[in-house]
Amino acid sequence: MSELPKAYEPVSVEEKWYQRWIDHKCFHADETSDRPAYSMVIPPPNVTGILHLGHVLNNTIQDILARRARQKGHEVLWLPGTDHAGIATQAKVERHLRQTEEVTRRDLGRDEFLKRIWDWKDEHGGIIIKQLKRLGCSCDWERERFTMDPEYSKWVSQVFVDLFKEGHIYRGKRMVNWCPSSLTALSDEEVISKPQNSKLYFMKYELADSPGEFLEISTTRPETLMGDTAVAVNPKDERFSKYVGRTVKRPFPEGEIPVIADDHVDIEFGTGALKITPAHDKADFEIGQRHHLPLIEVITADGKIDCPEVEALHGLDRFAARKKAAEILEEKGLLLKIEDYENNVGYSERADVVVEPRISMQWFLKYPSVEEATAAVENSEITFRPQKWSKTYSHWMENLQDWCISRQLWWGHQIPVWYRQSKAQDLQAAESLDAQDLERGDIYVGVTPPEDESEWVRDDDVMDTWFSSWLWPFATMANVGEESETLKKFYPTSDLVTGPDIIFFWVARMIMAGYRFKGELPFKNVFFTSIIRDGKGRKMSKSLGNSPDPLDLMEKYGADGLRFGLMRIAPIGSDVKFDETQIEEGRNFANKLYNACRFRQMQEEPPNHKIFTAVEISALPPYHIDILSKLDELDVKLEKSYKDYRFNEVVAHLYDFFWGDYCDHFLEAVKGDLKEGASPQRRRDTLHTIDIVLKRYLAQLHPLMPHITEELSEKMGYLPEGAFLMTREFRKDSILGNAEAFRAEHAEAVYAAASNLRNLKAEYQLAANKNVRFVIRPVAGWVMNELPTLALLVGAKEVVVDSSYEAEQGTPASLTSLGEVLMPLDGLIDIEAESKRLGKEIEKIEKELAKSEQKLSNPHFVDRAKPEIVAVEKERLAQWQEKLSQLQNMKNALQV
């Protein structure tokens, strides 16, 4: 045992233990072990990402689960890794290159650019991993994976090939969400709609066959006018029926376009007539298909107007063109009015720019195993916690759209499709392409390139990042075509811990992939964490700068403090507002624990590891039995809370037991046993009890606060030389055998009485005065033994029984569970004050009594309530009555 400094210093301790755990391979999962398996895969953070509070919450929960599982004797695999995060990473590196070397990716070329990204990844890719380690995450780092590892990439290609061959993947020209900043297609899930203040333009088109007659149209996008190939009205709209089938004049470039009727048009909206731009609007595209309208593209990939016929607009940015187009209409006298209008506009998730609906050639996936995956959650083969998310899941699964899986990026898994050189141009422009095209031998689809590669041209596109992430649970455990021992032992995984914001992106798709490629569910439980918000309820985001840096928090409060504080406030099922004082509480708790252990160490006696015998227990003072029984209860409570994944409850149990039951009550009550002159037997028993409690408690707390518990277990000598707390199996044996039998009512009574007397002292401004004496009229003989402890707890000189004591009139008195207690004030007595005080107390009791009486006088209550409830109420009433009469006697005695 060594000396401990006065305040706990977490940072160095945490670093030390993490290194030791690593050095001793404590996190390693042994796939040949006989122990039951427990496994999780980490939601892979972006490889160039930086740890934020969401990661902290998420990974703390996983670490708690992993460490708890180890303690319960499982062989634990927590498999870590990172995600290549296609768009995010490529955008980051492109920006970097622009700023430092003033070059674009096209300047460098595909190969060189990719080399630069790999360099960047090597340099920055480790940051978030280091940060997770700082947090104490017990991942098996020897198994760390990256979604672009060669073996992992093979999986991605293999899955593409399989799905293509069975007809689930096809290529086609479709209207997709296009990001003009990243210059790639996006999936529907990557588009976020935001309300926006825009304008609604009202304009008129002249009827071609009737000069001077106009059709009024409203639009938010006049800049797409050049792409209009029709005007549509609702067939039921009588105002416009006379126009259907005729043509109107498009103002620029001048042309005639038909007026058509389509149900999609909302009669109520605007003028009721809708301009149709099939090339730049999803709904218009569909209308265009129905009516066989031509497609005219007038916007380029990077969001500029492409329409040489209209010189004033050609080359302008789409938003500048909007204003300009309105001006031109105005000049032509075709603009009627402009109204303010709030509508929802789709933004790209990553680049945060307005998405442009655009026709382009893309690869799509028809999801496999949809029915099975939907059913799995509905019939609880997979449990979602909180349950409410299963509705979100079902709703999405029932409205599945084909997944656009191709991205016009360079960073990612390239589509494993090759076109025969001689026909490449035609094939790449072909309207559609699917499994049937394979048979003709014009395309090649495979995990490895075709033999005579020079005769083939590979598809340029890469795949959506999530097309690799959805394989994560199994692709990390075995290579393609292998049945590795790891996979056999640890797949399917036990739990998945992730944020509800990626139910569609990731969770749902993993379930489908698990079914399709491994024939079973990838996990049994999904725990969705809360979303952490700032004090104003806003999402944490980089742009708002409202996200505290977890590294700073760990520096200030320790990783353990951060973990504990965060888990304490993270509710299940709703968002949590972040509050740094809660993290401070975590640190304070660590300090409390540390000092309680320091107190034990100051006794300078080695720990006692024996367990009390039944005989020894029966001889222990009530405080000892009380704390030992509560220690047993703690096991039971924790077990239940863990079972329900109620981590905030776990923390509350651990906190209350230690701070309240152990420190405030037990430790204060037994300090007398450690004083000089106390009986040696009593001292030994007390230290022994302390050791039993601390040793077990440190193990109980370990999943939440791994570092400090490991540190203290070692320092206190609770572990064999060289052993680790984290790898030690935790035996749940009861200390007392049967806690119920040992319920220590006497201890509870003493604690309650102490509270009464402290209260009395405080009322008379004597809280700090240790010379106060109390005279007690005990209710039972056993009370005599506990008087010194009572005095200690109250901070009084003594509590004595003095049958000859004659209280002066007006002596303050309290009715405690141990008996009536007087507090002689030697001359400073104020009868009126004491009478008033007692009067107040009586008033309170009367209120409670009245409530109780009312309840019991209600015949319905007595008849219908459960008997035990009635019995409790009766007992309560009796207690109030007794207490009231005693207090009244005391008050009466004051009046001479």
Next chain:
RNA sequence: GCAGGAGUAGCUCAGUGGUAGAGCAUCUCGUUUACACCGAGGCGGUCGGGGGUUCAAGUCCCUCCUCCUGCACCA
């Protein structure tokens, strides 16, 4: 528009039909064999509003209000 949450002390949150809770903040007192990152005590609640079911409602039902989150619409 549809769906799902949330609303409890000044703040952050527990509360699983049966006496409304914790921590922080605030106020008073206090260095005692650990801890001032501490101890003791106090103040502080019409449990969002209204209605209903029940012997009994913060808890169950209906309704309204406010906020959040998805999804849809979004000319």
